[in-house]
Amino acid sequence: MTEARTNTGGPPKLGGVHHAAYRCKDAKETVQWYEEMLGMEYMSAFSEDHVPSTGEYDPYMHVFLDAGNNNVLAFFELPNQKDMGRDENTPKWVQHLAFRVHSEDELLAAKEHVESKGVEVLGPTHHGIFKSIYFFDPNGHRVELATDIGTDEQYAELKRVAMPMLDEWSETKKAPRHADWLHEVARSENAGK
Template identity: 35%
Template structure:
């Protein structure tokens, strides 16, 4: 049997501009720029496509990364997407730090709403300059107990949800 994956080393997204992205993630969010890879060709295909790949180190040693590849940008690449489509959730130490982050972001001119109580975490929401929805979350004291309890019914909920969607599709209606 294969051992479980250790975790996420980095998540990577496209950015509009390397310096604009650096300023946001390093100066506003305080994530140090850890590395920049500059290449003239795409890995794998080796097609000409000059780019830089920026890596910002998070407090746990993992990274969030961005590609600035100006020759392959398409109209709409940087439109704000719905958080259901994609978002990154950072974790604050506790709710007090979460509220400090919210105040810092709003003071920096980055609209940040919330906190929203999701039961097991509380979260605030904002977007980066590339249209990527971001979240900062803080675990509530009973976080682990809530998730342990939810795990008991998780598979049954997915099964019922899948059946509900199938029935709605068969009847030509929304789930």
């Protein structure tokens, strides 16, 4: 049970992400894929013929999967809507779902598992403070599995330079050089593949 908090003004006090929702082509196929590929537990579903928030007629199935650590991933199947597509003005690598695994060994084991199911996997890719693999679900959503490998000092330095980086980006729209040190190892490892 979540402890009740009183808001005394200002922004709300968030308690985390309740769920993140995406569209799917087929709810049952999506549930089965996430169970088989990532071991997510199918938790529950809501299904209505009318949208509760707007009252409009638009039958849907809304499924919820346990992504671990009190995080929930949800999908909507919308059979009366046009076929789902993607934002063609945004590269496929930008919009993605990223999940944490606890070690590089788990990351490599996950890659082997997903590939054994016939899914093409990219990586591992070294990002300086984490390593990732990438693949697509049956709906075309890019999925990332990542494991943190950075040191406390690296994370502290990234936090320290976060605002100067954002300010420089806002002015120039070019990659700030504040964290070049971070990418040196990643560049050399990724180039060796």
